[in-house]
Amino acid sequence: MTKDMNNTDIQIAICGSAGDGTIASGDIMKRAAALMGYNVIAFDLYPPEIRGFGKCISRIRISSEQTYSLKRESDIFISLNDNHAIPHVGEVRDYGAVVFEDSLIARVPEGRHISAHIKPAQVPYAFSIRQISEQATNSARSRNIVVLGFIAGLYDMPARVFHRVIAAKFATKPQIVIDDNTKAFDAGMRAGGAVFKLDDVAVGKPRDYSNGSDAVMMTGNEAIVRGFLEAGIGSYFGYPITPATSIMERLAVEIPRRGGQFLQTEDEIAAIAATIGAAYAGSRAATATSGPGLALMSEMLGLGVMAEVPLVVVVSQRGGPSTGLPTKTEQSDLNLAVYGGSGDARRIVLAPTNVEGCYRCAGMAFEIAETYQTPVILLIDLYLSNRYETVIPSEENTFAPKPRLRPEIAKGDIYKRFELTYNHISPRALPGEEGLMHTITGLEHNEQGRPNDAIHSVMSIKRHEKLNSATRFPGLTVCKRFGDEGPVDVGILGWGSTFGEILETMFEAQAEGIRCSAMKVVMLSPLPMDEIVAFFDDCREILVPELNYEGQFANLISGAVGRPVTRLSHVTGSPMVIAEILAEVRRLAGSATPKQKALGS
Amino acid sequence: MTAPLHHVIIGSGSAGYGAAMTLRGEDADCMITMVTIDALPFYNRYDLPGVFRGHHDWRKLLAVPPARYDELGIKLRRSSRVVDVDGERQTISLAHQEDVAYDRLLVCAGGRSYLAENLIDSVGLMHGFGSFEAAMRVYRALPKGGTAIIIGGDMIGIDLALTLLDTGYRVVLIANQQTFWPHVVEPVERKRLLKALENKGMTIFADERPVGVLDTRNKKFSRAVALESGTEITGDVVMSFCGLSSSVEFMLGAGVDIERGILVNPELRTTNETIWAAGDICQIWHDKEKIYKFYHGWKNVRVMGELAARNMSGSHEIFDVEVEDRLDIDDDGNLRSTFWTR
């Protein structure tokens, strides 16, 4: 295969200890790459302690083509802390680069320096990171920027793009911070430029960075914020919790500018309560949390279902149960999101699979919530919340609120907030509207909202059946099939952040000659049953890879379709591994021995 | 059962590589670690002039594919500089602050190109040729058909010079005592050999002493060499090839005897029971001549590495190579050397 000189597809991994600035360094790298016009997918891994000794890794895939997940191997690896880096240096491919410190300040025990672990085919680049940092800025704190400069120097990346990103990143800090980081970058770049490049990592000329804007690269959380803002979010109440906090932090900046209401409440219970109140009052209102917060909110969520309040709750899952693995990813709150709470509380659950999906689902969530007058949960996970991708936002804003039809009643009639209709949806009035005064409640109630136990079966049907048409909501992708059409040996069914790995796996399997397709399911409640059943009919074997132990999605699907599936669970706290899915696909396809030729090519 | 021995080899040149492979052959279970300042696995430095013949991918220069080291269980420690050897505690200290313990140590760190003291101030203006990276830098600094000025011209330099002539470059040779090193050449013979090089197209200054290198980047040629006579020679790159001086600084604390190189007995063992030395870094006791002698040239070096490895594994072989010192360059510039083969 001839390589197009301008074709770039590299993955950079930066590994350090908490406090080394690993994540900040990765952040600058990915923003710079996006500014240079590359497609970026990036994901950071970090520990719960702020400083302490925990491991941080930032992985950034930079590509001139569309990609769906991180690569299996990294091309460039930077160690800011050998102890943490040693177990990961094996992820660097042959003839890829390993960058590390050559003059530690303290003795290390034998074998605890990374030079003892670099494979013969990997190319080592040892240099005095700390010393260069100290020389440039009088402090060792800029080691993370020095290594970026080194990479930029080694691969001849344009300094001004990095300068721009550094200036933007530290814009709120004193000028000296920008100056120091720029100095550190330049010093690293000189060092990198002086080194003879021995690896075979090819960085093509960037497509275009003159018109680039970092808006095209964002995390799942940023995409959700963007969707919310385009949809005209009016109120946000929240309580910080990893990994949802950055949604709140961004909205804390944006909502006041738009004259909305933003408040950090004392806890999640207060957060969702205030959200419900604002939504009742007619504002587009949302909150965001993670599993533990969702558990706290479950009671209030029930109130939202019962009182038919259109609110949006973003749930970014992390490892559980309980406080669990607060900084690790998992897809184990599906049950809680779909079923959690007291009583029969059917709600709409959307699980986007990539950053662009986050943007679209968030943009449409309010309209769906308002259409069906019920809470909508956007179910993502830490991997999607924090991973960066480049997305192309709509040129036109299609999410803005449409004019609401004011309920019309005959003069003298009493407004029935929960009127029984052909589609089970009752016209909604807002406080302050003339003649439509009513009360809503968490108690079971009649059409007018008055407490009433006797009508429970009728109202249960109303609350459940009104959601049925949601799977055909215009403009919303609720599921989609990829890969081979017609009957296939293996169908991979996936949801959420895992689908990127599933898709990359499917391409690899197809390249090996396995007939397979993949389907993503975005709407988890209610389920798009027609498409799912059709997919089952086409696939000899169904594989469901997901990031939880018991196979919550497999249970959901298998129970709904009434057919068994093969589960693949991965609960290490890190994203799904392509190799694991591939092995399972091969097994299911019946190719007993993996086709070797595909491995090294 | 005793634990397998840990053999540490400092240096990944011909001697070190030969030793590692031999050690593995002698003992399937021992641990072998090669420590080297180089970033690349072993390649033949004598092939470096090949960069002018288009060999720009270091992977093609490697003696064996990198994976072979893993297969053989030879641990490669690259980009690691040894700063001290403690012969009593049997550890080596690496510059990045790590100590590595050994049971037996083989030192074959080689030598660095010697540079006359009076040219030390000019070192920043000269190119080296000791590694793949250095060779590539020379390649990139030389414009097509450009001129390389070679001071001295030991066999490494002569080899490079002939390659440069073959590939369309111009070469100016400032000959001195080290020209044709490590061959010892009689004056008459020397005159004939220089003549042969001249016939091949080289420009030769036979009795001149360089006193400095000048940066003339803004002029037609980027470098100039000033001679004692007042003449200035212009060119694109300047390189000094004046033989090797061994790099022994890191061995001063090892408790082994050192003159210019590490002194070893004919079994290549130093005055420390657990340390051997091989290659350009060692001076071997010659029982007949009653002196410690250097033996250069890749054949000798390779033989030394393998021999040291066998002796480290318990053998007692003697380095008994009768070195033939023959050098010939015919009128076509074809070079035949008992120390060097192209």
Added chain:
Amino acid sequence: MSLSGRERKESNLYSDKRSGNRVGLDDVHYSDDPRDFGWVRENVPCQTACPAGTDIPAYIWAIMENKHGQSYEINREANVLPGVLGRICSRPCEDQCRHGWPGNGESVSICHLKRAAADLKDRGHRLNESLYAPSGKKVAIVGSGPAGVAAAHDLSLMGHDVTLFEREAEAGGMLNYGIPEFRLPRDILREEIHNALRLGVDLKTGVTIGNGEGEIPLSSLRSEFDAVLLSTGCMAATDLPLRKDPDDKRINEIANIEYGFDFLLEMHRGEKKRVGKRVAVVGAGFTALDCARVARRLGAAEVTIHLRTTEEYIPVTKDEIFESKREGVALHGLRTPVALLGDSAGSLRAVEFIQNRLGGWRDNGRRKAIAIKASEFEFDCDTLLIAIGQKTDHNYLDCEIALDRWNNAAINEIGMTSLDGIFAAGDYVKGASTVIEAVGQGREVALGIDSWLMGKPRRKQSVRIEPVDEPLRERAFDFIARNHMPTEAVEERRSRLDQEVDIGFDNALTHEEAKRCYLCNLHYKIDVDNCIYCRACIEVAPKNCIKMVEGIDINKDGTYGGLQETSRWDRIGAIWIDNKECIRCGACYFVCPTKCISITRNQLVMREL
């Protein structure tokens, strides 16, 4: 037992340090504790290495403060000839400099800074001397080399009447008659000797103590003075031991062979010296190198130095070797001369050497050379200069003094020989050594003579501990590379014997180099009582210099050994600055939340008793 049921007294609940304010010390403190002496010895390695005990961090700090004169005076306290030693010292300090320790880079150019302080001090600079009242005692000193001059200076300050006798026409000894002018300009030497002697020392040149015609016998000197100090150095060249073969020529049977010592001495007395085209020098000290470099300047085409061991093990500075090589001198190792070969005309034709191998270590840190049997070879040359050392000469004495096993004068702890009232110092005691050792000894014997004359010691050493308000350095200073001495172009050196090779640091270079000094006499210390073990200091430490410790080793002599480190939270007794690793950057000082890091300057000082 439940807490509520337990009786506790309120007073037990309070610590005795309840204010949280530290127990302060505002003023200078003097200590005679061996641990404090040990600290200085371990932590100020340059001063410890200096035979004269020069307070190096103090004089470099004075340079940083732009007080060159003060810096010069700090030097003069230990060594009355700073400008001289700043040029020709063997620099044992630089070998030990903390900046040169593994991982820290290269040592500070201590010697060049000493010279810079001398060069850059103001004209008409004021000398600091503190005088004792006259004692009425008379002291004679024989020999005005570095030891004699140092002792004369100190004794005259202590109030004694000193007369200094010198055989040659000028004072200075080997400094004047041994070291070539291209290394030590004579105007500098004369000025510093003059300053050392001007407070009442009676210098008598051209006077020889001895038994010959017109010479003063030692015994009469002794009867005239209360004390006599012999500092006559090593004025006899060591004989070259050759093969004991009756057929071989002796040294005096062949022309063009000279002892290097005599060669230099005669040259400096004003004789015109000549050498041949191929000059061989045997010997490994400064004299050998000086001979070789002089020979080169006198026109020799090929100058070679022949060593018994190798370059690595000879007692001269690397700079000196490098400069010699630049001037075209070649060094050959592992060979010992065994015979001299003359031609038919009786001139030198060649030297026969025997090949050596390295043997074990000698006590002085050098290597033994062991001859290899039957490995003789010839080396062609037409001049041979023998510079294998000097020895003491006792012929001038008219009385018996006890000698040690090296045939040098034996002395007791106050520097007195076996004869009452006759003292000895310098090379005359130690055998040929370095100038700085001679200066150190001169000072030491002056103290001895003084205590003997006065019946009791009048001064003793203490550790002066002085509070320092804040770190005096910046981390950036640590990255300044060692500045090298600018030298005269090699071509320029050939023509003249008195053209100084080292040009000296200018003001800018001096300050740049001074900044490199870690100022090791600063003692950074954590007040354990106020430490909350938060490790903020460790976080910013540039090296592994702050440690969590549970104990410390104590040496037999009462000084400290290594720190016993631990990372077990329940065992950490103190977070402690390891002053051996500490490079005095001050980073920890600024981040401590409880401000519990203090800095003191710990110096060795002489105090009046």
Added chain:
Amino acid sequence: MNRPLKPVYLEEKLEEIRSDGHQDYRSKSLPTWCPGCGYFSVAEGFTFALNRLGIDYKDVVVVSGIGCASRFPFFVSTYGFHTLHGRTLPVATGIKLANDALTVVAVGGDGDAFAIGGGHIPHAARRNINLTYIVFDNGIYGLTKGQTSPTSALGFRTSTTPYENGDEPLHPLMMLLSYRASWVGQAYAGRPHHLADMIATAMNHRGFSYLHVLSPCVTFDKTDRTYANLGMQVRDLPDDHDSGNLMGAMAEASHDDAPALGVFYKEDRPTLDEVMDATNKRSTAG
């Protein structure tokens, strides 16, 4: 300026520390707080206090919630319970009621105490449950990387208050005084000895004792509650302060700009277990 000390000789100091015994109250593992964190000072003071009171570490339970401060139980050698955000006091109450031979200490940060857990404090205080509650107040959410907290100053900028915090900060001391906590005191992390004394006195109190510790977050607060600022602001309570006078205590506590250190208020009144004992007695008195 840091005043140098009289020569201190390390081995003598270490011997003093070893024989003193407070190190036994530390766990084996190093605290994971950021270097420089004021919480180290609390940990150190806590070990000093327990040691001085002579309480066996097996008889101590430290209960915490969520946040940096709540990592505390991991760094002491006593029993510990790391519970949920804000739910510290209810759990601690349960433990103390079940076994009153235990010395129970609840610890947490300002967010844990006054945001999510704020509802629990009044009830613990009014019931006078016999335990000590130490709040490490750094005025910020450190563990979630720097958001505003209920005690953040007006005008403080954090990631969730990018246009300055406009919410009046809570006043914990006045709250606790008005909740009728029976012992209320304040200490500062930059004065480790005083802090240790205060922890000891608080634990020695019979009833609900509330110790407020002012502690800088060195990582996320570079402007407001820093060592430099606090060091200049704090003062000792006046010598004539009457700790039995609630209104006097309120007046002292209301000085926002010059936080006072010391015991603001203490009173002796029946504790929860005593009241329960009395209730039990009444219920069986027939």
